[in-house]
Amino acid sequence: MSARFLSRAALLRAxxxxxxxxxxxxxLSPVSAAPRTVALPSGTASPATGNPASxxxxxxxxxxxxVKPVMDQGIWVHGLLNxxxxxxxxxxxxxxxxxxxxxGGDYNRLWLRSEGTITKGRMDDGDQxxxxxxxxSTYFDVQSGIRVDLxxxxxxxxxxxxxxxxxxxxxxxxxxxxxxxxxxxxxxxEGSYDIxxxxxxxxxxxxxxxxxxxxxxxxxxxxxxxxxxxxxxxxYEIWRKFAPYIAVTYDGYLEQxxxxxxxxxxxxxxxxxxxxxxxxx
Amino acid sequence: MLHLPARRAASTRRRFVTGLAGLGASALxxxxxxxxxxxxxxxxxxxxxAASPYAIPERSAAxxxxxxxxxxxxxxSRTGQAFTVNGCAPAPTLRWREGDDMVITVHxxxxxxxxxxxxxxRLPANMDGVPGLSYAGIPARGSFTYRFPVRQSxxxxxxxHSAMQEAQGLAGALVIDPARPDPDPCERDYVMVLSDWSDVxxxxxxSNLKQQDDYYNFRQRSVVSLFxxxxxxxxxxxxxxxxxxxxxxxxxxxxxDVSGVIYSYLINGQTPDGNWTGLFDRGDRIRLRxxxxxxxTLFDFRIPGLRFSIVSxxxxxxxPVPVDEFRIAPAETYDLIVSPTxxxxxxxxxxxxxxxxxxxxxxxxxxxxxxPVPPMDPRPVRSxxxxxxxxxxxxxxxxxxxxxxxxxxxxxxxxxxxxxxxxxxxxxxxxxxxxxxxxxxxxxxxxxxxxxxxxxxxxxxxxxxENQNIARHPIDRxxxxxxxxxxxxRRVLTYAMLRALKPGPDRRPPSREIVLHLTGNMMRxxxxxxxxxxxxxxxxxxxxxxxxxxxxxxDTMMEHPIHLHGFWSELExxxxxxxPNKHTVLSQPGxxxxxxxxxxxxxxxxxxxxLIYHMHLGMFRTVVVS
Numbered sequence: 001m002s003a004r005f006l007s008r009a010a011l012l013r014a015x016x017x018x019x020x021x022x023x024x025x026x027x028l029s030p031v032s033a034a035p036r037t038v039a040l041p042s043g044t045a046s047p048a049t050g051n052p053a054s055x056x057x058x059x060x061x062x063x064x065x066x067v068k069p070v071m072d073q074g075i076w077v078h079g080l081l082n083x084x085x086x087x088x089x090x091x092x093x094x095x096x097x098x099x100x101x102x103x104g105g106d107y108n109r110l111w112l113r114s115e116g117t118i119t120k121g122r123m124d125d126g127d128q129x130x131x132x133x134x135x136x137s138t139y140f141d142v143q144s145g146i147r148v149d150l151x152x153x154x155x156x157x158x159x160x161x162x163x164x165x166x167x168x169x170x171x172x173x174x175x176x177x178x179x180x181x182x183x184x185x186x187x188x189x190e191g192s193y194d195i196x197x198x199x200x201x202x203x204x205x206x207x208x209x210x211x212x213x214x215x216x217x218x219x220x221x222x223x224x225x226x227x228x229x230x231x232x233x234x235x236y237e238i239w240r241k242f243a244p245y246i247a248v249t250y251d252g253y254l255e256q257x258x259x260x261x262x263x264x265x266x267x268x269x270x271x272x273x274x275x276x277x278x279x280x281x
Numbered sequence: 282m283l284h285l286p287a288r289r290a291a292s293t294r295r296r297f298v299t300g301l302a303g304l305g306a307s308a309l310x311x312x313x314x315x316x317x318x319x320x321x322x323x324x325x326x327x328x329x330x331a332a333s334p335y336a337i338p339e340r341s342a343a344x345x346x347x348x349x350x351x352x353x354x355x356x357x358s359r360t361g362q363a364f365t366v367n368g369c370a371p372a373p374t375l376r377w378r379e380g381d382d383m384v385i386t387v388h389x390x391x392x393x394x395x396x397x398x399x400x401x402x403r404l405p406a407n408m409d410g411v412p413g414l415s416y417a418g419i420p421a422r423g424s425f426t427y428r429f430p431v432r433q434s435x436x437x438x439x440x441x442h443s444a445m446q447e448a449q450g451l452a453g454a455l456v457i458d459p460a461r462p463d464p465d466p467c468e469r470d471y472v473m474v475l476s477d478w479s480d481v482x483x484x485x486x487x488s489n490l491k492q493q494d495d496y497y498n499f500r501q502r503s504v505v506s507l508f509x510x511x512x513x514x515x516x517x518x519x520x521x522x523x524x525x526x527x528x529x530x531x532x533x534x535x536x537x538d539v540s541g542v543i544y545s546y547l548i549n550g551q552t553p554d555g556n557w558t559g560l561f562d563r564g565d566r567i568r569l570r571x572x573x574x575x576x577x578t579l580f581d582f583r584i585p586g587l588r589f590s591i592v593s594x595x596x597x598x599x600x601p602v603p604v605d606e607f608r609i610a611p612a613e614t615y616d617l618i619v620s621p622t623x624x625x626x627x628x629x630x631x632x633x634x635x636x637x638x639x640x641x642x643x644x645x646x647x648x649x650x651x652x653p654v655p656p657m658d659p660r661p662v663r664s665x666x667x668x669x670x671x672x673x674x675x676x677x678x679x680x681x682x683x684x685x686x687x688x689x690x691x692x693x694x695x696x697x698x699x700x701x702x703x704x705x706x707x708x709x710x711x712x713x714x715x716x717x718x719x720x721x722x723x724x725x726x727x728x729x730x731x732x733x734x735x736x737x738x739x740x741x742x743x744x745x746x747e748n749q750n751i752a753r754h755p756i757d758r759x760x761x762x763x764x765x766x767x768x769x770x771r772r773v774l775t776y777a778m779l780r781a782l783k784p785g786p787d788r789r790p791p792s793r794e795i796v797l798h799l800t801g802n803m804m805r806x807x808x809x810x811x812x813x814x815x816x817x818x819x820x821x822x823x824x825x826x827x828x829x830x831x832x833x834x835x836d837t838m839m840e841h842p843i844h845l846h847g848f849w850s851e852l853e854x855x856x857x858x859x860x861p862n863k864h865t866v867l868s869q870p871g872x873x874x875x876x877x878x879x880x881x882x883x884x885x886x887x888x889x890x891x892l893i894y895h896m897h898l899g900m901f902r903t904v905v906v907s
Binding site: 061067073076107136166169170198199240 | 416530896
């Protein structure tokens with residue numbers, strides 16, 4: 001399905017319904033312009049250094065019937081399924097997904113993230129997040145919201161606060177810190193880089209690391225660096241929105257979590273041949 | 282006057298049939314063309330009449346009924362939805378006459394509002410056709426009657442200003458006869474409406490760009506292309522260049538946001554295979570009225586084997602400039618006159634700036650003839666000059682626009698005669714240094730020193746969410762033919778070569794100079810002026826009859842054709858008082874240029890980038906004249 005251009009009002013209502021705090025932030029943004037006038041954030045008038053009499057630029061004109069000549073406050077909706085793959089290793093084969101979707105404008109967006117791994121009917125690493133995101137610089141957004149560990153293990157709930165963007169040399173980068181309902185801390189770092197072999201054949205190294213302040217044995221996470229999920233994916237963009245890939249992936253427990261895994265009789269880590277599809281709308 | 286000889290009328294009919302084959306859709310025949318003195322009639326009409334909706338009608342008319350509707354349009358194997366005027370996409374050519382009082386009723390049969398803007402026309406603000414500024418737009422199933430006097434002549438165009446409808450075909454040519462007929466008209470006179478057509482809905486295109494800014498760019502540097510680059514520039518330089526661009530998080534191959542991957546490039550609605558053909562006889566002079574009605578594409582126009590003269594820019598006559606090639610930005614119009622030397626076919630070859638595709642037509646003595654189609658030129662690669670870091674030899678921030686205005690005396694006028702463009706860029710730098718070193722601008726003998734205008738300059742825009750780059754050393758690129766056209770061995774038009782036939786009526790110096798930085802964030806796909814998109818920015822306010830200088834500093838690494846509605850933009854291109862009047866001024870990346878404006882008509886006007894997705898994502902300002 002192709003991307004949609006939604007009614008601003010409809011999305012605003014949805015955003016406002018979600019959280020009063022979020023609503024307040026949205027209301028501060030230019031999105032909330034009164035229908036009959038141009039949105040003009042106060043205090044950001046043109047720094048006119050010239051004739052002050054003619055450059056009273058802090059009040060905008062009234063548009064005829066409230067019609068805006070352009071639509072630069074559009075609301076956009078997109079979803080990206082970055083990983084949708086089978087990791088092959090005989091009986092230890094897994095199915096994994098890692099995706100995200102967002103809706104919003106240039107400054108305020110609502111993000112959904114979802115990832116999980118299913119091995120032998122058991123789901124691990126089920127990390128679901130709902131975040132509010134605010135653009136803060138040319139390439140970076142700050143995000144905050146909630147994360148729920150929702151899989152075959154015990155459920156945990158976290159408050160999340162993070163940074164996402166494009167670092168120097170065009171590395172995609174994400175760092176998120178979490179505080180759980182039990183007062184524990186965690187953090188996650190994700191990075192990836194697209195190497196264009198040709199304009200359609202793209203090699204992407206990717207890594208995700210999880211850290212925890214305290215061990216959570218029922219969930220298999222250990223204190224300190226707990227697990228890593230990394231892959232080298234070679235995708236072919238048949239079209240921008242649809243790219244099958246072949247990959248080598250490694251996922252494993254580290255340090256204390258590695259001991260937990262051994263105690264459970266699990267493999268501590270596995271390097272696997274992987275096939276998948278990257279797609280977005 | 283532009284009378285159609287009978288022989289041409291017959292051939293035009295033939296051409297139209299050819300055109301249908303190219304379109305692959307018989308649905309685009311005009312329903313009828315009321316009020317146009319019968320010049321444009323349905324295809325079933327007589328052979329002696331010009332049946333193509335794009336041929337210049339036999340006579341001008343002052344009363345029109347135009348109907349906006351929608352129809353599927355098939356180009357090649359793909360069908361999209363086109364917006365039509367009287368059944369045609371692109372919209373039919375209209376012919377008016379200077380001095381007439383126009384009465385044009387536009388009926389909107391769409392289920393959405395629409396509008397028609399008369400591009401480049403000087404008329405009352407409420408007739409300008411911009412929803413929200415001139416009027417509320419033409420409501421769905423409603424109509425609107427435009428009434429205004431025509432006080433100019435030349436080649437213009439008209440298009441919708443609503444919801445990106447112009448990107449789907451709602452644009453057409455407008456030819457205005459001078460009040461006093463041309464005493465020596467060309468034997469042939471053709472309109473060439475250039476467009477970029479895609480079956481992808483503009484809203485989907487812009488949505489795709491929001492998610493991935495290089496969505497339509499399949500010509501980026503890659504590991505494979507590294508070997509080619511290393512072979513020509515050395516591995517070290519090739520890698521160093523990549524690292525530099527990568528560090529900036531920008532792409533040297535970012536030429537056009539939307540490319541030939543989805544666009545077909547058309548002449549009067551015809552594909553390269555459809556081969557629009559303009560006929561001529563021995564000894565004929567052909568006037569081609571070239572209009573770039575595309576949404577997102579800069580075109581480079583040439584006729585291999587023929588040099589031609591540019592005689593008019595944006596509807597205004599200029600001293601003829603002989604050239605081999607010219608770049609035409611969206612919304613610009615150029616008239617050229619060409620005299621074929623041999624009685625054979627000549628290809629009209631019109632490449633997109635990013636070289637992902639081309640439009641193609643033919644000038645020929647008979648229909649059906651073709652000439653070889655040349656290969657496309659190499660695609661341009663952006664440089665540090667485009668980033669605004671080019672001026673190592675001078676201090677760009679000191680190169681005052683006054684200096685640019687008088688630059689004709691620093692040697693550039695002589696260069697207009699040079700056949701070879703090589704070295705022009707260096708000379709531009711030299712000219713820049715003069716001004717910077719002199720401190721005060723040079724003064725022409727007959728012009729008295731004038732008080733410097735009050736400068737309204739916000740300074741360099743901050744790098745923020747909406748702005749990716751700061752052109753630290755913007756340079757004068759008026760004598761630069763543009764990225765991808767340098768040193769190609771052909772004589773290419775530059776803005777510095779355009780010279781008006783007579784000085785403009787307003788001799789006053791500007792009392793104010795308004796500096797506008799063109800800014801944007803390609804990655805987030807946000808565009809604006811001074812680091813702000815339309816909805817966050819105040820209007821530009823001008824006093825009625827104020828004379829102002831507008832200075833554009835392009836901080837982005839892309840070209841932006843800036844269109845000011847309602848007033849002439851008198852380009853300060855070094856031709857002294859003979860400034861060419863333009864309605865759309867192409868600002869090259871990393872450049873600084875200026876033009877003078879007399880704000881003689883009150884009202885709310887638009888000023889915007891004519892790359893339609895840049896405009897709709899914020900590179901738009903309201904100009905209030907009161």
